[in-house]
Amino acid sequence: MTAAARKRKPADKGAAVFDRELEDLPQELRWREWMGRIEAVLFASGSPVGREDLARVVGQGASVDMLIDDIQAELVGRPYELAEVSGGWMFRTKTQFADAIKAAADLGEQSLAFTEMEMGVLCAIAYHQPIDRAGLKDIFGKEVSRDLLARLRFKDLITSGPRSPRPGAPHSFVTTATFLTTFDLQSLRDLPELDLAVGNVGDITRAAQV
Structure with a gap:
């Protein structure tokens, strides 16, 4: 034995x-x-x-x-x-092997790849949560489609938060534990400073695809 x-x-x-x-x-x-x-x-x-x-x-x-x-x-x-x-x-x-992994298995096309708008909405939710669709419209200057939000839900990156105090009490959105894991964060306190967030979007996206 x-x-x-x-x-x-x-x-x-x-x-x-x-x-x-x-x-x-x-x-x-x-x-x-x-x-x-x-x-x-x-x-x-x-x-x-x-x-x-x-x-x-x-x-x-x-x-x-x-x-x-x-x-x-x-x-x-x-x-x-x-x-x-x-x-x-x-x-x-380890991140230095990301290119080798993608070359061997084409992992860059996996379902956690993001469009620029998806990443922008995800960052907005991460930094302003809980936030509803009206709040996202205030940030982007246009309506954020329900389909886009549904895709982020499907990837288990966002979920429903508390009801908004706006008329009609719409649902708000918050990030999930999967969001933390995907972007290698211990907690939301580890998010980069808000004024640097836009500059880090590309790095965050690449990290999610490794």
Whole structure:
């Protein structure tokens, strides 16, 4: 039996119990197994995994942050990295390999590509949320189409916010956790300064396509 296939203790009803502590292993092997478990969970997830979820696969005395640090140290020189995004961690390819990825798989045409207007509306919502269609019209000087907003919803980048205080109480729009993950943000506080936002639109768009 390999180190990864540890024995399981019987539960009260005969079900297997996940062995978090691995007390039968020497400390060094125990630490390596915990690192492997965290990597496996992150590779299996398509979205950031939080500290609380990662703590469920390691011993109670183990530091998730220290395990993450050790995994990150081992990835130096690799084309991918373990990054903290939107309150959790996830694997992602390094930006210097974006052109190689696109050349091999034509990922530049994936569904998260944006038109200039889509990106403009998305930035307006990010900086002014919650904001309704009338508020977007004030910014752009014209109506923002429902189809455009529907496309941003389909990509799970925006969702409905609180009702606007305007007559009729229309729905407002806010960004989602997927928005944070897509643009590599921990929170909305990490958005660039508003007066620099327009200049950063191209960089944000390219980041979303990697």
